[in-house]
Amino acid sequence: MNSQEMSFPSARKRARGLLDMLYTPSELAQELGVTTAQLETYQTQGLPTYAADSHWFHGATVAAWFAAQPKAKPKRMGEGQAYCVKCKCVVELHQPTVTRKYGVKMLVASCPHCGAQVQRGVR
Numbered sequence: 001m002n003s004q005e006m007s008f009p010s011a012r013k014r015a016r017g018l019l020d021m022l023y024t025p026s027e028l029a030q031e032l033g034v035t036t037a038q039l040e041t042y043q044t045q046g047l048p049t050y051a052a053d054s055h056w057f058h059g060a061t062v063a064a065w066f067a068a069q070p071k072a073k074p075k076r077m078g079e080g081q082a083y084c085v086k087c088k089c090v091v092e093l094h095q096p097t098v099t100r101k102y103g104v105k106m107l108v109a110s111c112p113h114c115g116a117q118v119q120r121g122v123r
């Protein structure tokens, strides 16, 4: 299990409560409910410090950065699997039909659980 992905959604939510002030790494980590090590991981992912040579974080800037991050992606799917938005889980594609949509090859099948149409792009 990847702890980084796990903690991201709550940190993202908590970031909205950050104030327009400067935080030390430990203060910011506490506000976000993450470890300072996790904070460093965010930095490698582009989380900006107050200044290039600074270890301080500007709350509003951090909040904006989190808001701009894509939401956690659904788990990586294997071949022949697709994500059902109704069941909110990965399902097997049974006898999918191949179609083209916007120039992208798509596998389309119905969800074995709820019958909704599920599809995935293929290369």
Ligand SMILES: [Zn+2]
Pocket: 084, 085, 086, 087, 088, 091, 111, 112, 113, 114, 115, 116
């Ligand atoms: Zn389903």
